[in-house]
Amino acid sequence: MHCVDRLDYTLTMRSVDRTGAARPRTFTETARRAQIVGAAVDVIAEVGYAQASLARIADQLDISKGVILYHFVGKEDLVREVVAHVWSKGEAFVRQRMQAAPSGVGKLRAYIEACFAYMVGYPNDVIAIVDIARSARDADGTRLFDSALPIQAVTDVQKLLIDLRNSDQGTTDFDPAVMALAIRAAIDAVADRLRREPDLDVDLYGRELATLFERAIRGPTKGSHSCQ
Amino acid sequence: MHCVDRLDYTLTMRSVDRTGAARPRTFTETARRAQIVGAAVDVIAEVGYAQASLARIADQLDISKGVILYHFVGKEDLVREVVAHVWSKGEAFVRQRMQAAPSGVGKLRAYIEACFAYMVGYPNDVIAIVDIARSARDADGTRLFDSALPIQAVTDVQKLLIDLRNSDQGTTDFDPAVMALAIRAAIDAVADRLRREPDLDVDLYGRELATLFERAIRGPTKGSHSCQ
Amino acid sequence: MHCVDRLDYTLTMRSVDRTGAARPRTFTETARRAQIVGAAVDVIAEVGYAQASLARIADQLDISKGVILYHFVGKEDLVREVVAHVWSKGEAFVRQRMQAAPSGVGKLRAYIEACFAYMVGYPNDVIAIVDIARSARDADGTRLFDSALPIQAVTDVQKLLIDLRNSDQGTTDFDPAVMALAIRAAIDAVADRLRREPDLDVDLYGRELATLFERAIRGPTKGSHSCQ
Amino acid sequence: MHCVDRLDYTLTMRSVDRTGAARPRTFTETARRAQIVGAAVDVIAEVGYAQASLARIADQLDISKGVILYHFVGKEDLVREVVAHVWSKGEAFVRQRMQAAPSGVGKLRAYIEACFAYMVGYPNDVIAIVDIARSARDADGTRLFDSALPIQAVTDVQKLLIDLRNSDQGTTDFDPAVMALAIRAAIDAVADRLRREPDLDVDLYGRELATLFERAIRGPTKGSHSCQ
DNA sequence: TATGAATGAGGGTTCATTCAT
DNA sequence: TATGAATGAACCCTCATTCAT
Known part of the structure; x- marks a missing residue:
């Protein structure tokens, strides 16, 4: 969850004028947009992107569909905002947590946790x-975030x-x-499972995965399970 | 790719009469169903589940939509058949490849490869x-294969x-x-990436992943990268 | 009303297959298409192109909107068919009437009448x-038949x-x-007026306009209103 | 372009109070209305009446839609004002040009030019x-200026x-x-063509049309192309 | 005066499904 | 068996209009 600066994150920023000029947002507008983005997140999380129609999102807030299209250019615009917002929030969260992390392999554990x-x-x-x-596509089937999102996340980890x-010279020669x-796949998979099993012990998964990948990275001789 | 028997795999089994009575499938019927399933696989792979309409699948075969609905109760039925068929094929393939595999950690490498x-x-x-x-849901947003598929696959690996x-006593105490x-997440993620980059060196990923998880499992002292 | 061959006139011809291949039309299909085109003509004539929604056209026939979109790719397709059909009908009608016409200035009178x-x-x-x-435009405001239709008609007259x-050497040096x-403008203007006043004596207008333009063409010495 | 007095021309006249009482317009108000009318003219000329939404007109001026509806009762009101304004301007222009015109057939040429x-x-x-x-209609398809505009213009020419x-006794017995x-139809048709071809030599069309109709009116013996 | 906010009707279109043939 | 025909619900989106501020 990194690198928000490479995605347009506009929720609290500026609207685009009729003339194309940037215009600061009203308080109300910012609030409404945030509210709609929040509802979109919840609806998408619940029924999935493909079933998350504007009507469903509007219903959730008990407003008319028109309101959404008043604040966003279209569905795609809303989804992009959802992505930008969530990504940015997550990125900040993760970055802050990692500041205190040690260097070396511990950094990876910090990231995963x-x-x-x-x-x-x-x-x-x-x-x-x-x-x-995974799912967002336009009418032709072209993915909306095909490279932007998953590749971004993987690249950050890379x-x-x-x-x-x-x-740290003592690592294996992993690719x-x-x-x-x-x-990243492991982390995302836990998100999937969490949806199905809301009581999942996520922390356990975090610790175990960190250990798993630490072992794969540090190799046989340097691990806490050292030789001798 | 295992355990087809726990999913309904009906491609070669029985049809349901309009009287409700089950009857064995004719040769032609079986062939048509297989043909439709194949087309569905290709279309879904190309444009994604959400965009894979019956019309698109029918187009691919140059038949009418009606044919599909003659052979399958509805779209959901077709999709279930797709899953059953692919799963069964894959399961057989993997099982056969693993027969020759050594026991111990090599078994995992054999599976991944x-x-x-x-x-x-x-x-x-x-x-x-x-x-x-990941995507298939009905109109309410309820997942069609929420537990069946992913859990199945993971359970098999487990x-x-x-x-x-x-x-093999020398493994780490992984969960x-x-x-x-x-x-499983790593394997599926490669499938995703393969869709985006058809020229991906899948074998390389296979070998690397096998090594990665071997290291995580075998721990420090027993690896091919042993201590001395 | 000429030159249908330069517009696609497909009402009684061939459908386009899923595969893009041409396919002969069913009897029913041809009939339905003709019926829909007829209804479209009536609705457009009554309420104007901009107000002629698919719903209104469907209502006129007491069918659902979907039927129209089953037989035509979209509204634009339907409108193109309307144009092609009407144009072709009119062209055949006018051409046949003109066969018996004398050559020279009489030809113009025959055309107008x-x-x-x-x-x-x-x-x-x-x-x-x-x-x-005059009115048909797509979403951007680009005319659908900007040059095709009006220019065609004028060119034919030209x-x-x-x-x-x-x-006929005795004409004036008109452009x-x-x-x-x-x-053409005069003829079209009568169509406009006819809509408003269905009891208009169209034949009178026809004769008068023919005379008007004959005079403008034949000049002072050669007219039926000759000198002496 | 005549006879504005028979159309409601209100740009510089009176507003209606919220109490229903008429009150004279302030200078600012008049200016705003004129500005909006001007923008409406440009937008309609560019994209056509049907595509000329209030939003588009407001955009052109970089104001909000609300402003338009503050100054005009509704879209129809604005359009009526556009018509009244343009008509009045055109009528004054033409009338002034025609003052210097000779009587007789020359008057027609002066009008056309x-x-x-x-x-x-x-x-x-x-x-x-x-x-x-041609295009303006309300929701039912009823024309907004069905008789007012075109009939008016034709009547003036008549x-x-x-x-x-x-x-001038020497004319033909034209209707x-x-x-x-x-x-009128010929003049309007040139306007249409001008939209498509902004570089059109309008003056040429004016001279030719004047000659054309002169010939049709003056008949064989009295024309400049007289009979020796 | 002017704006931002919201609404609701209607637009064209896609789609799974039903049905008679 | 298979098709063509038709339906109706849902989709995203545009628009004129209303209203509080």
Whole structure:
């Protein structure tokens, strides 16, 4: 959950004028937009992107469909805002948690556990964004966030892994691309399972996964389970 | 890709008469159903479950929509058949590949590589079933395969891991449920990426992932990268 | 009303298959399409192109909107068919009437009177096509038949005028482009007035207009109102 | 372009109070109304009446839709004002040009050329009013200016023709109603063509049309092309 | 005066499904 | 067996209009 700056995150920023000029948002407008984005997150998390119609989202708030289209250019615009908002929130959350993290392999554990903490705190956010990344397509079937979202997330992890290997000579010769993919996939899979089983012990999964990937990275001789 | 027997796999079984009586399928009927299932797989793999309308599937075969609904009760019925068929095919493929596999940790590598071999041989099968498992819902948003599919796959891997640990004392104390989830998630994620990048070196991913999880399982002292 | 061959006239021809291949039309299909085109003509003539929604056209026939979209790709497709159909009918009508016409200036009179005869026989056809040519635009405001229709009609008249001048040396030095425009404009204007006043003596207008333009073409010495 | 007095021309007149009482307009109010009317003309000329939404007109001025509805009762009210304003402007323009015109047939030429001069000077005015006269309808499809506009214009020409015939005995026995319709139709058709081809040599059309109708009116013996 | 906010009707279109043939 | 025909619900979106501020 990183790198919000590479996605347009506009929820609290500026509207686009009739003339195309940026215009600061009203208090009411900002509030409404946030409210709609929140409802969209919940509805998408509950029924899935494909079934999350504007009508359903509007119903959830007990407003008319028109309100949504007054505040957003169209459904795609709303979804992009959902993604930007959730991504940005998550990114900030994770970054802040990682500041205190040690360097080296511990950094990865910090990342994974931060992701899971976010998932516990805002499960719908995570469920929704994962679903959007997988399902959101326009009429032709072209994915809306095909590369933007999943690749972004994986790339962020990949960078973390490369840093990690540079700062710690004792790692195995793992392929950072493959490892990053596996890590993100594992995290997202827990989001899926969490949706089905809301009582899931997410923290346990976090700890176990961190250990799993630590072992895969540190290799046989340097682990806490060292030789001798 | 296991355990088809726990899903309804009806492609070669029985039809239901308009009197409600079950009757064996004719050869033609079986062929038509298989043809339709195949087309559905291709269309879903190409445009995604949500965009895979009956019309699109019918177009692919140059038949009318009605034919599909003559052979299947409805769209849901067709999708269930797709899942059953693909699952069964994949399960047989993987099982056969694993017969020759050594016991112990090698078994896991054999499983992963078999999955990837299947993915290379029948990419659309895998892409489609992964998409269905994630996206397929009815009108209310209720998932069609919420537990059936993903849990099934993970459970199969989990059993394999438990067997593995029983037959090989030198493993780490990993949690089989978590490890199984991570393994399946990694495999499915490659299917996703394969859809985006058809030239992906799937075998490389297979080998790397196998090594990754081997390391996580075998722990520090027993790996091929042993201590000395 | 000429030159149907330069517009796609498909009412009695072929459908386009799912595969893009042409396919002969069912009897029923042809009949339905004709019925829908007829209703569209009437509705457009009555309430104008902009107000002629699919719902209104469907209501007129007491069928559902879906039927129209089953037989036509979309509203634009239907409108194109309306234009092609009306144009072709009118063109055949006018051409047949003109076969018996004398050469020289009489040809123009024959043309004008044929147009008016068609207008009397099928007023809605003419009212509708004139309205479509003027009003039909897509979402951006781009005209659907901007050049196709009006220019076509004017060009046809222009050709007739050039032939006429070649075969009859005694004409004035009128500009065929301007004259053609004036002739078509006058004819279309009568269609407009006919809509408002259904009891209009169209034949009178026809004769008078023919005389008017004859005078403008033949000049002072050659007219039936000759010197002496 | 005549006879504004027979249309409600209210741009500089009176507003209606919320108590229902009429009150004179403030300077600002008049200016705003004129501004909005001008924008409406431009938008209608550009995209056509049917696509000229209040939003589009407001955008053009960088104001909110509400402003328009503050100054005008509704869209229909605005359109009526547009018509009244353009009509009045055009009528004054043409009348002034015609003052210097000779009597007799020259009067008609002066009229036609005045119309074309106006068209060159204010093309959007003419394009817009022609489009409105043809397309503007309310929700039921009832025309807004069904008789008012086109009949008005034709009647004005008709009067001119009758005067002309009274003052000049040597004309043919043309029907003034038909001739007037043909003249107006020709002028309006050039407006249409001008929209499509902004570089059109409008003056040429004006001269040619004037000659065309002169010939039709003066007949064989009295024309400049006289019989020796 | 002017705006932002909201509404509700209606627009075209897609789609799974039903049914007679 | 298979098709063409038709339906009706749902979809996203546009628009003129209302209203409180």
